Amino acid sequence: MTDIKLISNPFRDDKYTARLSSDDCIKFHKSLPDYSSSPLVDLYELSENLNLKSLQIKDESKRFNLNAFKSLGASYAMAKIIVSQVGNDQLDLDFNSIMQHKNATKEMTFATATDGNHGRAVAWSAEIFGCKAIVYLPEGTSRHRISAIESHGANAVVTELNYDETVEYAARMADENNWILIQDTSWKDYEDIPRDIMIGYQTMIHELSSDHFIWPTHVFMQAGVGSFAASIFDAFCNIDRPRPKFILVEPHGAACYFESIQVGDGKPHTVKKLDTLMAGLCCGTPSIIAWDIIKQTADYFVICDDGIALDAMKQMAEKKSDDQSIVSGESGAVTTGIIEKICSNPKYSNYLDVLGLDDSSSIFCISTEGDTNPDLYNQALGRQ
Numbered sequence: 001m002t003d004i005k006l007i008s009n010p011f012r013d014d015k016y017t018a019r020l021s022s023d024d025c026i027k028f029h030k031s032l033p034d035y036s037s038s039p040l041v042d043l044y045e046l047s048e049n050l051n052l053k054s055l056q057i058k059d060e061s062k063r064f065n066l067n068a069f070k071s072l073g074a075s076y077a078m079a080k081i082i083v084s085q086v087g088n089d090q091l092d093l094d095f096n097s098i099m100q101h102k103n104a105t106k107e108m109t110f111a112t113a114t115d116g117n118h119g120r121a122v123a124w125s126a127e128i129f130g131c132k133a134i135v136y137l138p139e140g141t142s143r144h145r146i147s148a149i150e151s152h153g154a155n156a157v158v159t160e161l162n163y164d165e166t167v168e169y170a171a172r173m174a175d176e177n178n179w180i181l182i183q184d185t186s187w188k189d190y191e192d193i194p195r196d197i198m199i200g201y202q203t204m205i206h207e208l209s210s211d212h213f214i215w216p217t218h219v220f221m222q223a224g225v226g227s228f229a230a231s232i233f234d235a236f237c238n239i240d241r242p243r244p245k246f247i248l249v250e251p252h253g254a255a256c257y258f259e260s261i262q263v264g265d266g267k268p269h270t271v272k273k274l275d276t277l278m279a280g281l282c283c284g285t286p287s288i289i290a291w292d293i294i295k296q297t298a299d300y301f302v303i304c305d306d307g308i309a310l311d312a313m314k315q316m317a318e319k320k321s322d323d324q325s326i327v328s329g330e331s332g333a334v335t336t337g338i339i340e341k342i343c344s345n346p347k348y349s350n351y352l353d354v355l356g357l358d359d360s361s362s363i364f365c366i367s368t369e370g371d372t373n374p375d376l377y378n379q380a381l382g383r384q
């Protein structure tokens with residue numbers, strides 16, 4: 001088995017215009033307690049060693065002390081639901097305004113399914129707004145992810161199902177119990193809430209305007225159901241600058257985008273057997289909103305083995321140069337791992353040509369999580 005595979009996207013549409021963008025997401029996030037922009041890290045030495053102009057990584061391990069970017073989506077979507085349910089057209093999408101309606105929020109129960117990070121984000125959002133949350137998890141979820149969710153007062157229920165089945169189960173339970181389903185993936189007739197979650201993620205791109213951000217030639221984003229990568233690609237398309245090349249990265253063992261593109265009928269397909277250590281990316285079915293955006297915007301689809309993420313976790317943690325170290329979990333580190341391998345291993349020199357990577361290239365990635373699974377993190381770093 002090759003450890004990296006790359007295909008180009010026959011469905012890409014040069015004329016794609018951004019469809020998610022909304023400026024109120026960053027304004028809303030700034031109103032939340034303890035908001036601060038996540039750091040943008042410039043890996044000077046690594047980029048020099050890899051013969052690149054720059055390699056910039058946004059470090060989401062610092063987001064609201066929650067160790068992952070997901071709170072941006074859940075909090076924004078939950079706030080929009082609360083505002084619409086309180087039924088007050090005058091109510092601002094703003095933390096203090098929502099907190100005037102505690103009597104209403106305490107009656108609301110939100111349900112979701114999660115690999116861990118989205119569930120923690122829903123639990124935290126429910127906690128700050130004074131709502132209840134019930135979070136369903138697939139079998140085999142790490143104990144740290146479960147206790148992280150419970151630490152926000154949510155009810156965490158581990159199922160005997162895989163991720164895709166857990167999503168269906170949570171939807172059914174929400175329906176039967178009159179809870180509000182807040183899911184980070186979309187399907188036919190369930191699109192408004194996942195779209196708001198994707199808009200919430202775009203705060204990460206809005207924040208770059210106040211950083212010393214080098215406009216990228218290449219943007220590498222990792223995908224589970226694709227909501228995250230689609231929101232980032234869409235946000236870049238909304239800025240009037242030369243469009244970077246967009247590269248979608250997935251694990252071999254959960255590559256629903258790569259496999260769907262290979263089928264070639266332009267439709268999303270489900271991968272039934274899921275097998276990867278990258279828990280956040282371990283999803284078998286593309287979100288339909290994300291599929292439409294990624295199909296039109298991505299230039300290339302790349303898959304790789306878990307080993308590439310594990311190597312990158314170690315490399316990003318170890319400070320061997322003046323570059324800043326980054327605590328990056330398995331789903332966060334994979335894009336940096338791919339770049340490092342493609343740029344340094346002669347075996348992949350043809351990928352350098354295909355992607356057009358050279359000393360004039362500026363790459364942007366997001367390390368989407370910190371050590372959300374400390375056991376695996378310590379193992380990757382050789383600490384146990």
Ligand SMILES: Cc1ncc(COP(=O)(O)O)c(C=O)c1O
Pocket residue numbers: 068070115117118184222223224225226227228229279280281283331332368369
């Ligand atoms: C850390 C991390 N990175 C990336 C992703 C991928 O996001 P999406 O499922 O929207 O593709 C997830 C999803 O849970 C995640 O937890």
